[in-house]
Amino acid sequence: MLRDITIGQYYPVDSKIHRLDPRVKILVSFMYLISLFIVEDIRVFGFVTIFLIGIIKMSKVPVNYILKGLKPIFLIIIFAFTINLFMTPGDPIFHYGILTITIQGVYQALFMVLRLVYLIIGTSLLTLTTSPIALTDGIEHLLTPYKRIGLPAHELAMMMTIALRFIPTLLEETDKIMKAQMARGADFESGNVFRRAKALIPLLVPLFISAFRRADELAMAMEARCYRGGENRTRMKVLKYEQRDLFAAVFFSGYMLVLIGMRFVL
Amino acid sequence: MSVIIEKLNHIYDKGTPYETKSLDDVTLEIKKGEFVAIIGHTGSGKSTLIQHLNGLIKPSSGKILVNEFDVTAEKAKMTDVRKKVGLVFQYPEYQLFEETIAKDIAFGPENLGLPSKQVEARVREAMALVGLDYDELGEKSPFELSGGQKRRVAIAGVLAMKPDVLILDEPTAGLDPKGRDEILMQIKALHAENKNTVILVSHSMEDVAKLAERLFVMNKGQLVLSGSPAEIFKEADYLEEIGLGVPQVVKLSNALKAKGVLIEKEIVTVEDAKEELMSLLRRK
Numbered sequence: 390m391l392r393d394i395t396i397g398q399y400y401p402v403d404s405k406i407h408r409l410d411p412r413v414k415i416l417v418s419f420m421y422l423i424s425l426f427i428v429e430d431i432r433v434f435g436f437v438t439i440f441l442i443g444i445i446k447m448s449k450v451p452v453n454y455i456l457k458g459l460k461p462i463f464l465i466i467i468f469a470f471t472i473n474l475f476m477t478p479g480d481p482i483f484h485y486g487i488l489t490i491t492i493q494g495v496y497q498a499l500f501m502v503l504r505l506v507y508l509i510i511g512t513s514l515l516t517l518t519t520s521p522i523a524l525t526d527g528i529e530h531l532l533t534p535y536k537r538i539g540l541p542a543h544e545l546a547m548m549m550t551i552a553l554r555f556i557p558t559l560l561e562e563t564d565k566i567m568k569a570q571m572a573r574g575a576d577f578e579s580g581n582v583f584r585r586a587k588a589l590i591p592l593l594v595p596l597f598i599s600a601f602r603r604a605d606e607l608a609m610a611m612e613a614r615c616y617r618g619g620e621n622r623t624r625m626k627v628l629k630y631e632q633r634d635l636f637a638a639v640f641f642s643g644y645m646l647v648l649i650g651m652r653f654v655l
Numbered sequence: 656m657s658v659i660i661e662k663l664n665h666i667y668d669k670g671t672p673y674e675t676k677s678l679d680d681v682t683l684e685i686k687k688g689e690f691v692a693i694i695g696h697t698g699s700g701k702s703t704l705i706q707h708l709n710g711l712i713k714p715s716s717g718k719i720l721v722n723e724f725d726v727t728a729e730k731a732k733m734t735d736v737r738k739k740v741g742l743v744f745q746y747p748e749y750q751l752f753e754e755t756i757a758k759d760i761a762f763g764p765e766n767l768g769l770p771s772k773q774v775e776a777r778v779r780e781a782m783a784l785v786g787l788d789y790d791e792l793g794e795k796s797p798f799e800l801s802g803g804q805k806r807r808v809a810i811a812g813v814l815a816m817k818p819d820v821l822i823l824d825e826p827t828a829g830l831d832p833k834g835r836d837e838i839l840m841q842i843k844a845l846h847a848e849n850k851n852t853v854i855l856v857s858h859s860m861e862d863v864a865k866l867a868e869r870l871f872v873m874n875k876g877q878l879v880l881s882g883s884p885a886e887i888f889k890e891a892d893y894l895e896e897i898g899l900g901v902p903q904v905v906k907l908s909n910a911l912k913a914k915g916v917l918i919e920k921e922i923v924t925v926e927d928a929k930e931e932l933m934s935l936l937r938r939k
Contacts, residue, residue: 572742
């Protein structure tokens with residue numbers, strides 16, 4: 390079940406999207422997030438859907454795999470849906486006790502769910518098509534101009550690489566410890582909330598210990614190889630904008646313009 | 656407690672680029688009270704296989720019967736399965752979590768729902784089995800111990816559940832030679848005393864030659880060889896080919912045979928070799 394978490398995971402295939410410069414992908418993803426908040430009419434999501442399907446097709450990542458990434462936030466989606474459904478004032482279409490569903494509520498609930506789902510899909514596309522190393526390289530480059538005002542760009546990027554790098558490792562570790570405790574009769578799945586929380590202790594204690602141990606070992610290994618931060622470090626792969634990056638930027642600008650245009654028209 | 660595995664298949668991450676067939680049509684039978692070993696190179700599927708045995712992983716297809724109880728059945732009650740089959744994972748010391756050693760070992764028996772008197776008795780017994788003193792160490796934190804001792808605590812944690820089938824996944828990995836020998840001897844003594852079924856997973860031919868009555872050799876998810884250590888070690892060339900090799904002493908006896916030295920007995924351990932060579936010299 391833990392293998393199902395795909396947020397922050399890289400999907401290693403070769404595609405047009407995979408080959409794009411990470412800086413372009415980061416900026417585009419960032420703009421895409423903003424674009425979702427420009428949308429005010431639910432019909433515009435139709436256009437966003439077409440755009441997303443196109444990108445997913447080009448990225449060669451299976452749709453099922455991307456949708457699996459929604460599983461962990463399923464509860465949040467349900468929560469957002471219910472709150473909006475019942476809490477939006479307007480013309481009632483359904484009434485039971487203290488519960489009232491309004492037509493505006495249905496609209497608002499669908500709208501919020503779409504926005505949430507598209508947020509997750511869009512951002513997971515970034516990590517699915519960009520290897521963690523490329524991603525942090527991109528972030529570091531984008532943050533470099535802010536170094537002058539004291540932003541530790543390299544250190545931030547390094548922290549992110551390490552964090553991303555350890556997601557699968559820690560998941561694997563969790564899986565292993567869970568199995569080991571289950572072999573000793575631990576039960577993580579039944580009982581009320583209180584019992585379940587208590588059942589997590591045999592999992593969390595070893596997991597914390599191992600996370601600290603790993604951090605310690607990693608620090609030692611980096612020290613042993615004379616790591617000392619970003620100053621004067623050269624790279625094996627130097628980021629360079631290609632023609633396809635320009636094309637992607639133009640294409641995406643088109644998408645943004647259409648969205649903004651629709652805001653005025655609809 | 657016999658263990659019967661029939662046509663077991665397992666595929667990891669089906670439908671993703673990481674898809675791998677980790678078990679390919681594995682069929683084997685382990686008799687009650689037998690001490691067997693599963694050997695194979697890293698990634699040969701041995702760990703996947705044993706996790707099927709106590710229901711931690713469900714097979715893609717196939718069946719496992721532990722004393723006629725179907726572990727793979729949809730409705731099988733996992734607490735029953737785990738009472739029957741105890742599994743000690745690789746590096747089990749990383750699963751310790753309690754404040755005291757005694758409490759940690761008691762985790763398993765408590766999950767079985769035993770009364771506290773009985774739990775304490777089992778903890779004492781299990782600690783004695785792995786050579787730890789309850790009165791001296793019982794109230795200490797497991798995190799104060801050395802690596803080898805931590806591992807013993809973890810093994811005791813499974814022993815305290817008194818499983819009919821005991822599985823140990825690389826119980827000696829990462830231990831120094833002394834710690835390794837001690838743990839192996841304790842496992843052997845345990846088997847001699849309790850007559851339970853023991854499955855040892857290892858990639859060290861030296862270890863399994865000393866202990867196991869029967870060996871199962873895994874390669875790339877398939878069961879490729881099975882038989883007594885002496886039978887298996889006859890296939891020295893094949894074992895080398897799949898990255899396993901034979902114990903040094905078997906190599907020696909094979910080399911002597913090739914030179915025309917009359918070695919009659921099957922040589923598996925250093926002890927065997929010593930006796931055979933002594934009698935050879937006497938005969939001369």
